[in-house]
């Protein structure tokens with residue numbers, strides 16, 4: 001995009017939207033006048049059993065304490081107080097099952113279910129501080145399980161139900177979870193796929209290596225047969241459902257650990273990102289209210305994420321429920337039974353706020369505009385995007401076709417680590433540009449700097465800018481579970497002198513000073529908005545006896561943002577070198593990590609391009625994968641390796 005286009009291609013908010021928007025420009029002024037007072041004001045959105053003594057204690061940086069001395073109960077804030085305020089009959093969740101079944105759950109019913117689960121988990125002997133793994137599809141009990149943990153001060157670790165038994169085991173072991181909550185199976189395109197079986201496989205996987213899990217609590221969903229270990233395994237409907245629906249929530253310290261969520265880093269070992277209570281809930285609540293312009297009792301909100309990702313944590317569970325949202329939770333895929341599913345759901349419930357990922361928008365584009373055009377989408381008044389940069393073409397299509405050419409789009413930049421939205425337009429305030437996340441939210445500070453930390457100038461689009469966060473924020477991660485050294489090294493070492501958080505994303509400021517996030521600058525790929533490390537996929541590949549060495553890159557992909565392209569060198573043992581082996585390797589990666597990580601292409605090559613210090617030059621492999629002219633090859637040991645690699649690609 002050219003500079004001029006950046007300037008002209010701007011969509012100011014309509015006067016009508018601005019007139020009734022939750023946010024106004026004064027928010028920026030109040031926040032910059034006194035950041036801590038501003039956050040204290042936002043924290044007052046919540047119910048505190050005991051007020052805080054200090055808004056921010058940064059004396060132990062980079063580990064922040066927000067609202068130090070304050071005590072609250074996260075679940076009480078998301079459920080109880082709405083019932084006590086007289087909104088018990090409001091629907092909290094319109095749940096839509098994949099096979100077409102549905103359930104409406106009011107806040108009063110949600111309170112009863114969360115209370116039953118809390119009572120039963122207590123009966124199992126779980127106590128504040130214990131870890132619970134949640135490995136479930138998008139069923140209401142998944143939300144209930146998360147809230148029951150929050151209510152008891154148990155730290156949940158949700159593991160995406162698409163992850164393999166190996167990935168589950170790794171996460172369960174790392175957090176020493178005492179309990180796993182799961183379902184018998186999950187619906188996927190009309191078929192019941194086993195899930196409890198995967199839990200058993202995970203627990204038996206390491207042979208004799210003991211695990212921390214005492215019980216497996218199983219929700220019945222698909223009614224498929226499950227392997228059963230008497231004494232260890234428990235049915236939800238025979239236990240939780242029989243427990244008392246009365247439970248009194250106890251307050252916990254503002255810094256009490258709320259959850260661990262694993263995300264890919266630049267090494268093969270996923271990082272357990274740790275989030276705590278008061279600051280996290282303050283910022284998820286504040287951002288959900290202002291960025292989505294959410295109006296309790298009026299809007300019907302739908303975030304299409306899965307609870308296995310941070311977006312599901314912050315914008316299905318904690319943000320919306322703390323704001324007394326009525327929301328849609330959908331179990332299935334967007335094209336089951338056909339491509340009309342999402343728009344039928346929008347029509348059925350009158351969805352007014354719709355939040356999804358660019359990869360899905362591009363998929364909708366591919367399916368054609370006649371599909372959404374067959375539905376009444378007039379209830380939609382705001383659209384959101386998250387997970388990767390949204391290309392201007394997809395942005396315009398989203399606004400024109402889904403948003404009737406009129407509604408605001410909020411392109412929200414944030415990360416598992418940031419806990420909540422950090423950079424985004426404010427609807428009703430910001431004139432938006434297709435593809436730009438625009439500016440840090442009120443209360444948030446971000447900079448675009450060069451390698452040395454010098455601020456990159458406006459309009460300097462050729463510069464390599466890095467996105468850094470130069471001030472602590474309430475929902476920031478408090479560390480990496482069990483590895484505080486890695487926490488410091490990953491995020492705080494790069495700009496240690498300045499004390500800035502390094503986000504791992506490239507960014508630029510356009511001539512107007514508006515911020516564009518350009519994507520990862522490290523070895524993390526972004527496939528359909530999911531973070532996958534190159535190292536993780538490489539280690540799955542070399543785990544196969546036929547592979548001697550592997551190098552993996554993310555190559556741009558029209559639909560998924562990036563696609564995984566692997567280059568492998570075979571061992572002498574490799575029996576086959578053709579497509580059968582390639583298929584086997586793809587399946588191996590899907591099995592080891594998740595179907596999300598299945599490589600788009602695998603090329604068998606005689607050699608990999610390496611620097612003299614032995615580092616694989618991924619940048620050059622990306623050039624090959626994307627069919628570009630090769631960049632600088634001068635540091636290569638043997639520039640000729642590319643002839644051989646190209647030959648295998650042709």
Ligand code: 6R9
Nearest residue numbers: 386387388389411412413414415416517520
């Ligand atoms: C919430 C979430 C974080 C990474 C992040 C960046 C990319 C997310 C984006 C975006 C450009 C946006 N990302 N939102 N890039 N514009 N609006 O996705 O968390 O899974 O941890 O991924 O996703 O690269 O660093 P997570």
